[in-house]
Amino acid sequence: MNKNSKLCPEHNICLQTIEYEGELVEQCALCGGLWCSLNSIEAILKKRIQKFDKETIQTSKDYNFPSLQLDMKKVKFEARKCLECGEDMKKHDFSKSINISIDRCLKGHGIWLDKDEIDRIQVLVEDGK
Ligand SMILES: [Zn+2]
Ligand SMILES: [Zn+2]
Secondary structure (H helix, E strand, O other), X not given: OOHHHOEOOOOOOEOEEEEEOOEEEEEOOOOOOEEEOHHHHHHHHHHOOOOOOHHHHHHHHHOOOOOHHHHHHOXXXXXXXXXXXXXXXXXXXXXXXXXXXXXXXXXXXXXXXXXXXXXXHHHHHHHOO
């Protein structure tokens, strides 16, 4: 399968392969959403190349990620489909220590991050240490 044939789950346009901290990820040019394989996101979080300025750090801490419970109770969302296998992705806690929910393929193909979420996750990971 062609690597660049993945489509944005929101816009149905082809994602562009970009390099983020040395890892190849797929990005939608319209919404800035990112498709990352689990290996890529782990590698990105380990590297910590990027230094965030104070403003980014503060807005990230203030940013309310949709919590899992909120999704269940209030937010009616249509499940996005995995870009690899087409199955519904599930909102899932990012990790035990980082209590945010992201779209994840339960078969482990990857995760979908909305614009800026990758920065925010990195700030939270770094802050948590
Ligand atoms: Zn998009
Ligand atoms: Zn999948």
